[in-house]
Each structure stands twice: as structure tokens, then as C-alpha cells.
Amino acid sequence: MENIFNPVIPLFIIIPAFAAVILLFLFFMIKRRFPGKRIAATVVRLVIISALVVIINARYMTARQETITNARNLDVLFVLDNTLSMYADDCENGRMSLARATCKYLMDHLEGANFALIQFDNNAQILSPFTQDSMTISDALATINRPDEYYATGTSLNVAHDTMKELLASSAEKENRKTIVFFLSDGEITSDENLESFSDLSDYINDGAVLGFGTEKGGSMKTEYSYMGEQYISDSNGFIAVSKLDEDNLEKLADDMSVKYIHVTSTTDLENTADRILRSSREIPTKSDAVSYDDTYFYWTLPLLAVLILELTFYIRKNRL
Numbered sequence: 648m649e650n651i652f653n654p655v656i657p658l659f660i661i662i663p664a665f666a667a668v669i670l671l672f673l674f675f676m677i678k679r680r681f682p683g684k685r686i687a688a689t690v691v692r693l694v695i696i697s698a699l700v701v702i703i704n705a706r707y708m709t710a711r712q713e714t715i716t717n718a719r720n721l722d723v724l725f726v727l728d729n730t731l732s733m734y735a736d737d738c739e740n741g742r743m744s745l746a747r748a749t750c751k752y753l754m755d756h757l758e759g760a761n762f763a764l765i766q767f768d769n770n771a772q773i774l775s776p777f778t779q780d781s782m783t784i785s786d787a788l789a790t791i792n793r794p795d796e797y798y799a800t801g802t803s804l805n806v807a808h809d810t811m812k813e814l815l816a817s818s819a820e821k822e823n824r825k826t827i828v829f830f831l832s833d834g835e836i837t838s839d840e841n842l843e844s845f846s847d848l849s850d851y852i853n854d855g856a857v858l859g860f861g862t863e864k865g866g867s868m869k870t871e872y873s874y875m876g877e878q879y880i881s882d883s884n885g886f887i888a889v890s891k892l893d894e895d896n897l898e899k900l901a902d903d904m905s906v907k908y909i910h911v912t913s914t915t916d917l918e919n920t921a922d923r924i925l926r927s928s929r930e931i932p933t934k935s936d937a938v939s940y941d942d943t944y945f946y947w948t949l950p951l952l953a954v955l956i957l958e959l960t961f962y963i964r965k966n967r968l
Contacts, residue, residue: 651940653706661704665697692958699951708940717930721760721825722777722818724855725750725784726811727791728832729766730802731880732890734793735833737866738912745911746831746860747788752914753829754781756921759930760827763814768794771810777818796870796880803838804896808845815851827924828855830900834893835861842896845903854924857901858917859910861892 654661672693676686727746738745754762761777762784774787811828818826828848836842867879867887879887894910901908909916 650707650709653708653940655704655706658701658705661701665701669693669697692954696951696954696958699947699954703944703947703951705944707943709943710940717759718761718779719757719759719925719928720823720931721757721827721924721928722763722821723753723757723760723827723829724763724765724777724811724814724818725753726807726828726830726832727764727766727788728802728804729768729791729794730835731794731796731868732802732833732835732837733860734868735861735866735890736869737862737864737890737892738860742833742860742866743791743793745913746858747791749831749858749911749914749917750788750829751785752917753921754784756917757827757925757928760928764788765807765810765814766791767804767807767810769806771807773810773814776814793871796868802836803840804832804834804836804900805840805843808843808848811845812848812851815848819851825853825928826851828852828904828906830855830857830897830904831860832857832897832900833861833890834859834895834897834900835890836893836896842899845900849903849905852904852906854927855904855906856917856920857897857904857906857908859892859894859897859908861890863892863894865889865891 652658669690673686673690676689681689727750729743733743733746735742750764754760758781759779761779762775762781763777764774764784764787766772766774774791775783778784807830815826815828818824867889870878870880881888892910894908898908907920909920911917
């Protein structure tokens with residue numbers, strides 16, 4: 648762990664520049680036959696000013712390894728439906744776009760919590776276990792791809808259950824932590840399966856919500872294989888397929904997990920829920936092994952200001968260099 652310099656202007660530029668200015672002053676003062684004492688005094692003042700500016704510009708920074716951060720005693724799990732219906736166009740920019748924005752809103756609002764992300768389509772997948780690095784979750788959200796419409800096997804919410812239980816059980820093993828779940832889906836089931844009970848997960852969950860995306864009227868999904876204008880996915884009868892929000896399924900999920908159901912039309916719909924969860928949490932001072940650096944340049948600003956004031960006073964009184 649070493650202290651570092653982090654110059655605003657590279658030293659190989661600023662040092663020669665100030666040296667050139669000092670030499671230029673020296674050249675003209677000698678050429679104009681200034682007294683030797685006056686030349687020496689002027690050069691000394693210029694060297695002091697230049698040295699202080701160079702030191703400030705160099706931004707000498709002292710390394711500090713052990714830092715204290717304020718974490719929160721929250722483990723927040725996002726379970727994101729990534730089936731084709733989540734790409735329907737009955738939300739602004741589509742359901743999936745609003746779902747991603749919702750996750751990011753909650754991460755910003757619950758800053759300091761640990762976050763984890765599960766996505767499911769034909770299968771469930773842990774994209775990130777619990778981590779305090781929210782950028783990991785943001786990056787994982789950005790990498791979620793729309794499922795191929797020709798390989799989709801129909802929507803089943805049941806595939807998320809076992810993977811959720813795995814992560815929730817790991818969170819339950821930690822002491823003095825609260826486990827929060829946000830299940831993001833349109834609730835539509837297109838497979839032959841019936842919605843199974845998620846009630847065995849409620850013992851692991853302290854708070855959260857099932858979040859519904861879409862409308863009762865429904866929306867259509869554009870095909871990824873459109874080459875001439877906009878084309879939409881068709882149903883088995885050859886008509887444009889329409890996906891509709893199924894709040895009955897989502898409300899049953901919420902009841903099973905003992906959390907609220909919220910129909911999301913914008914991220915502001917989560918404000919009260921996020922505020923309540925934040926108020927119920929507590930901050931935990933946590934040591935971090937990350938190296939941080941403290942600036943020291945400001946220690947030199949007062950000496951520079953004092954020298955400049957003296958120089959200005961000298962110039963005004965003598966009206967000369």
C-alpha cells in the first residue's frame with residue numbers, strides 16, 4: 648500500500664512550463680539591467696509560487712486501507728421473470744424495461760443493503776448471490792437477454808421456487824439480518840402447470856412485495872426476426888399474441904409469501920414500500936479492505952494564497968516587479 652501522486656496536469660508539462668516562465672522573467676530583467684538583489688528576490692518569489700502550484704497540481708494522496716462503511720442489515724433478493732411475455736409493449740418502453748428500472752430504483756433507495764438477483768424463463772438462474780456491490784447487480788440486469796421465441800416452452804412461475812429457497816436459506820443463516828424479496832412478473836402462466844404454493848418460503852422472508860407489470864388489456868411482443876417493418880409474435884391460431892397481466896396469480900404468490908402485491912406503473916409506486924423497509928432497517932458500521940486515498944493538496948493552498956497576497960501587496964506599493 649503506497650501513497651500516490653494524481654496530478655491534474657502531467658508533471659512533465661507543468662514543471663517545464665513554470666521553469667520557462669521563470670527563465671523568461673530572468674532574461675528580461677537581466678536585459679533591462681535590473682539590480683542583482685532585485686533579480687534574486689523576484690526569482691525567489693517566482694520559484695516559491697511555482698513550487699506551491701506544482702505541489703498542489705501533483706495531488707499527493709496518502710493511502711488508507713481500513714475504512715468504515717455504513718451497511719444495512721438487509722438482504723434484498725430480486726426474482727425477475729424473463730419470459731417472452733415480459734417483453735410485451737403495454738408499459739412505457741416495455742414491461743422488462745420498467746422491471747429493470749424498478750430494480751435500480753430499489754437499489755438506490757436501499758443503498759447499503761446486500762442484493763441478489765435470480766432470473767427465470769424455462770429455468771431459474773442465480774445471476775448474482777448476495778453482494779453489497781450494487782454495480783454487480785446492475786451489470787447482471789444489463790446482460791439479461793430476451794429468450795428466443797422459437798425455444799420458449801411456455802411460462803411457469805414454479806421454476807423460480809427452488810432457486811429462491813436456496814438463496815433465502817443462505818440469508819436465514821446470518822444473524823440479525825432481514826430478508827427482503829421482490830418478485831417481478833406479469834403473472835401470466837402459459838404452460839400446462841398450475842401455480843404451486845410458495846408458502847414454505849414465508850418463514851425466510853421478513854418483507855418485500857410481489858410486483859406486477861402489464862395491463863389487463865394486454866400487449867403484444869415484437870418478433871426478433873423482423874426484417875421488413877414491425878412484426879409481432881403470433882399465437883397458435885395465427886393471430887397476434889396478446890399477453891395480459893394476471894393479478895390473481897400474483898396476489899396468490901404475495902399471500903403465500905406473506906408480502907404485499909403492488910401493480911407497478913412507474914418506479915414511484917414503490918416509494919412507500921421502500922421507505923418502510925428502510926425505516927425498519929439499521930445501519931451497521933463495516934470495515935472494508937478496499938484501499939482509499941486522502942487528498943493533501945489543500946494543505947498547500949493557504950501558503951500559496953498568503954504568498955500571492957504578499958506579492959500583490961508588494962506590487963501595489965512599489966508599482967514594479
